[in-house]
Amino acid sequence: MNILFFYPISALVIFLSCGVVYAANPVHCAILLVAVMIGIAGLFLCLGCELLAMLQILVYAGAIMVLFLFIVMTVDTRKEEKFANGVKLAQTWGVFLSVALGLLFLFISLQFSRHLPDSVKWLGDAKSMGAAFLNNYALPFEAITMVLLAAMVGVVVMSREPMSQGPMSQGPTSQGPKTASGGNQA
Amino acid sequence: MIPVSHVFIIAGFIFTIGMVGIFIRRNLLVVFMGIELMFNAANLAFVGAGRMHPELSVISDGFASVPFVMAVAAAEAAVGLALVVAMYRATGGTDTDLLRSMKG
Numbered sequence: 689m690n691i692l693f694f695y696p697i698s699a700l701v702i703f704l705s706c707g708v709v710y711a712a713n714p715v716h717c718a719i720l721l722v723a724v725m726i727g728i729a730g731l732f733l734c735l736g737c738e739l740l741a742m743l744q745i746l747v748y749a750g751a752i753m754v755l756f757l758f759i760v761m762t763v764d765t766r767k768e769e770k771f772a773n774g775v776k777l778a779q780t781w782g783v784f785l786s787v788a789l790g791l792l793f794l795f796i797s798l799q800f801s802r803h804l805p806d807s808v809k810w811l812g813d814a815k816s817m818g819a820a821f822l823n824n825y826a827l828p829f830e831a832i833t834m835v836l837l838a839a840m841v842g843v844v845v846m847s848r849e850p851m852s853q854g855p856m857s858q859g860p861t862s863q864g865p866k867t868a869s870g871g872n873q874a
Numbered sequence: 875m876i877p878v879s880h881v882f883i884i885a886g887f888i889f890t891i892g893m894v895g896i897f898i899r900r901n902l903l904v905v906f907m908g909i910e911l912m913f914n915a916a917n918l919a920f921v922g923a924g925r926m927h928p929e930l931s932v933i934s935d936g937f938a939s940v941p942f943v944m945a946v947a948a949a950e951a952a953v954g955l956a957l958v959v960a961m962y963r964a965t966g967g968t969d970t971d972l973l974r975s976m977k978g
Binding site for chain 1: 875876877878879880881882883884885886887888889890891892893894895896897898899901903904906907908910911914917918921922924925926937938940941942944945946947948949950951952953955956957958959960962967968
């Protein structure tokens with residue numbers, strides 16, 4: 689049953705993630721990335737973790753990608769012409785090294801000869817995951833809440849209007865008169 | 875009967891595509907999308923590795939690591955998008971070639 693869906697979904701996910709990298713318009717990239725997230729949630733379901741699949745859809749496709757789309761539509765992005773300023777040496781070496789890393793992953797993956805069991809024994813259901821988070825993983829769970837809190841405070845601090853009168857934007861949006869007390873909080 | 879190596883190979887493909895996207899794209903938002911792809915590939919590999927040992931009756935570490943990766947990815951996305959907004963205020967665009975004030 690799950691092998692029937694696993695390979696088509698994984699082919700679709702790889703194809704769509706190529707589209708994320710290739711599409712010129714960032715809105716198209718974001719929409720394709722939503723599709724990739726939903727496909728990966730399908731792969732989680734094929735691998736037998738229904739809670740993680742639901743979390744993937746809720747957290748990634750629901751929250752993070754909405755945040756991405758919000759910023760993409762807030763910020764004025766243009767279509768980028770690929771390699772408009774020429775191909776840099778760093779880009780060439782970066783692609784070369786990533787492909788080398790991918791080949792290394794391929795080589796390491798082929799060392800595992802074990803097969804995933806076909807019998808559906810749900811290890812990733814909400815009950816066992818919740819029990820794990822309250823027993824074995826209680827300390828990392830509390831630590832990750834601190835990480836999220838720190839990120840939240842950091843974002844609030846970063847997105848404030850800067851106090852000092854630095855060289856502000858010469859962009860198209862800075863024509864309005866600035867109040868002295870930092871009025872326009874976005 | 876899915877071999878666990880196939881899960882790892884697919885995760886490696888997605889990771890490599892995300893990393894190539896980081897290197898070849900110049901829009902900072904798409905660079906962050908490449909990072910999200912890499913996080914997802916890591917999650918997929920975690921789930922495959924957690925599924926590998928079914929004889930364990932307790933929950934495996936592979937499954938339990940995935941929500942932590944998701945939380946870190948959420949924090950990274952929030953901070954990264956705040957950086958994008960700050961860059962847009964400072965330079966008027968999201969192209970990474972605009973960031974050259976530290977270039978010698």
